[in-house]
Amino acid sequence: MAAPFDLNDDSVVVVIGTGAGGGVLANELAQKGVSVVALEAGGRYLPEDYINDEWDSFGQLAWVDPRTTSGDWRVAKDFSGLPAWIVKAVGGTTIHWAGASLRFQEHEWKAATTYGNVQGANLLDWPIDGAEMDPWYTKAEDKLGVTRTGGRDGLPGNNNFKVFEAGAKKLGYKEVHTGRMAINSAEYDDRLSCQQTGFCFQGCKWGAKWSAAYTDIPRGEATGNLEVREKAHVARIVHNDKGKVTGVEYFDADGKLQMQKARVVCVAGNSFESPRLLLNSASSMFPDGLANSSGQVGRNYMRHMTGSVYAVFDKPVKMWRGTTMAGIIQDEARHDPSRGFVGGYELETLALGLPFMAAFLDPGAWGREFTTALDMYENMAGMWIVGEDMPQETNRVTLNHDVKDKWGLPVANVNFSDHPNDIAMRNHAYERGTAVYEAVGATRTFPTPPYPSTHNLGTNRMSENPRDGVVNKWGRTHDIANLYISDGSQFTTGAAENPTLTIVALAIRQADHLAKEMAAGNL
Amino acid sequence: MTTTIRERKLTRRELLKSSVAAGATLVVGAGFVAASDAAWATETTAIKPETMATLIQMARDIYPHDHVGDEYYVAAVKGYDTADKAEMIEAGIAALNAAAQGKGFASYLAMGWERDRVDVLRAMENSAFFQTVRGGLVTGLYNQKAVWPLFGYEGESYSKGGYINRGFDDINWL
Numbered sequence: 129m130a131a132p133f134d135l136n137d138d139s140v141v142v143v144i145g146t147g148a149g150g151g152v153l154a155n156e157l158a159q160k161g162v163s164v165v166a167l168e169a170g171g172r173y174l175p176e177d178y179i180n181d182e183w184d185s186f187g188q189l190a191w192v193d194p195r196t197t198s199g200d201w202r203v204a205k206d207f208s209g210l211p212a213w214i215v216k217a218v219g220g221t222t223i224h225w226a227g228a229s230l231r232f233q234e235h236e237w238k239a240a241t242t243y244g245n246v247q248g249a250n251l252l253d254w255p256i257d258g259a260e261m262d263p264w265y266t267k268a269e270d271k272l273g274v275t276r277t278g279g280r281d282g283l284p285g286n287n288n289f290k291v292f293e294a295g296a297k298k299l300g301y302k303e304v305h306t307g308r309m310a311i312n313s314a315e316y317d318d319r320l321s322c323q324q325t326g327f328c329f330q331g332c333k334w335g336a337k338w339s340a341a342y343t344d345i346p347r348g349e350a351t352g353n354l355e356v357r358e359k360a361h362v363a364r365i366v367h368n369d370k371g372k373v374t375g376v377e378y379f380d381a382d383g384k385l386q387m388q389k390a391r392v393v394c395v396a397g398n399s400f401e402s403p404r405l406l407l408n409s410a411s412s413m414f415p416d417g418l419a420n421s422s423g424q425v426g427r428n429y430m431r432h433m434t435g436s437v438y439a440v441f442d443k444p445v446k447m448w449r450g451t452t453m454a455g456i457i458q459d460e461a462r463h464d465p466s467r468g469f470v471g472g473y474e475l476e477t478l479a480l481g482l483p484f485m486a487a488f489l490d491p492g493a494w495g496r497e498f499t500t501a502l503d504m505y506e507n508m509a510g511m512w513i514v515g516e517d518m519p520q521e522t523n524r525v526t527l528n529h530d531v532k533d534k535w536g537l538p539v540a541n542v543n544f545s546d547h548p549n550d551i552a553m554r555n556h557a558y559e560r561g562t563a564v565y566e567a568v569g570a571t572r573t574f575p576t577p578p579y580p581s582t583h584n585l586g587t588n589r590m591s592e593n594p595r596d597g598v599v600n601k602w603g604r605t606h607d608i609a610n611l612y613i614s615d616g617s618q619f620t621t622g623a624a625e626n627p628t629l630t631i632v633a634l635a636i637r638q639a640d641h642l643a644k645e646m647a648a649g650n651l
Numbered sequence: 652m653t654t655t656i657r658e659r660k661l662t663r664r665e666l667l668k669s670s671v672a673a674g675a676t677l678v679v680g681a682g683f684v685a686a687s688d689a690a691w692a693t694e695t696t697a698i699k700p701e702t703m704a705t706l707i708q709m710a711r712d713i714y715p716h717d718h719v720g721d722e723y724y725v726a727a728v729k730g731y732d733t734a735d736k737a738e739m740i741e742a743g744i745a746a747l748n749a750a751a752q753g754k755g756f757a758s759y760l761a762m763g764w765e766r767d768r769v770d771v772l773r774a775m776e777n778s779a780f781f782q783t784v785r786g787g788l789v790t791g792l793y794n795q796k797a798v799w800p801l802f803g804y805e806g807e808s809y810s811k812g813g814y815i816n817r818g819f820d821d822i823n824w825l
Contacts (some may be wrong), residue, residue, distance in 0.1 A: 182794075291825065323813035325809050326814070327808070449817075486789050487789050492785075
């Protein structure tokens, strides 16, 4: 049967969410002839719709449905209702992402073994490793057209990169380049090359950056095997008395409750909505929520150790010109406990426009200490810090029964506090980032606090033993054979690298697994 | 929006004659606030012109940019001149003036040094009024497209073909 599919068609795989995990999974399954209904909470926006304006774009794309926050992270104070800066649209946060596409380092798959006992951290080894993931990473890099892989050239460096690179070289850093980016340095896969426009975070109007919105989604739809239902907000996953999931209840674009039957359900709503959905699907058989016999659903929330360093120089930089994040220093990504922390971090160029710089440089600040920084906006350079943070059981997504969304469903509360290892790593990174800019004559530097999270990981983590996590090495929940997790919430640990490439690689691999399992009659 | 003197059909002389000084750079008259050089004027409807003048000064003291003219601060706070917000603004500015009077000044605007005004603001920075005004300015001031060039920011670039041929890598001092 070809798309669109009937609500009572129980042969379909239902994929919830259409971003890096769900969008890729839906297309990969469709290419293999599997019937897929993808339910997407947001609407559809394509390159011609994207807006080169930070606040207008935020209004168009951002997930701003209510959420609450707690814990000692500064985001809970400065942006209490906005713990994450992610996208609600067909294609999900692949519209907004910067494009940095890095493989995990080998040791990062085995964090518990490598780092040993870190007090307060709930570390665990992944049940997979770099050798297992190598072919899937290669497929992901080819799909995304990642620069500096597969014979593809790197991007040219912009002004912000040139400052960053000059400082890095003066400090003796060796692994410094314009990154492995899912942004075309030359035309590739029917997508244009980068025009150095800036506004990568607002959706690439040239389509030079890979996004599921205009690659995987329409290609999946073209097979006739994929139906994407937009503005479909999933409320609950339902199951039968044998403990198998049988379908998904969702509010359609008109606010009417619908029920789509399913053979398999794959959850890919990002690390807040995915556990929220499992918890909101509690039943008499599963009173603590679906797939939660371990008690780990919602726990071990990771957001990467982040922060930024901005610096002012005595001459113009114009950092906003060109690719937002094409620049990286990888020397600090290694595991070297002599620095006073386990794990490592990447330094990556980053630029914000004036409106977002005003909002994020030092949230809540006012007066001349703040405004004299903005006065030098044209002379600013900037970098982002992204490092491995420690999973902690108490950093978790729970249901806030006191706050309901517009459909009357309890919203996600996100509780997060830094681990001492996160703080030690951030302070090291601030010092190193500052040194990079001072090496090329910065007159003033700003160790800038983390923004609302874009890397949300770990709340349905992968584990060998069902006692320790929510899903197995295929993303299949330990408790329910036909329920899968397909987004970054399945990350066992976060590693130092931007997560999208790994999410995509896992989705391609999961699609292969699902197709084989269905063909074998196991699902 | 700020209105020009011409729209108000007042000559510069008439405007200055019908107004009194309010702080260093502003004058107020019946239903309007203007620059003391009469370069621009803005009418008030729901709040008192003295209140608007104080609010403009407060906005500048929160986010002082000496190369940004008052008219941009006016645009950032003009939205408070509505019936539903007037009570909150009048009360907040009254508290500001009371604090200034507690320090021996006639009013907030009568404090000639920014340092003294900032002391008053620091003492009330956790109030809902202050946080509303400050939070509103983050977008009200910095998201004005007319302000961006004053900071060198170039805004939208897609329609110009990006910067690939317009200086994305033109830095020349490294």
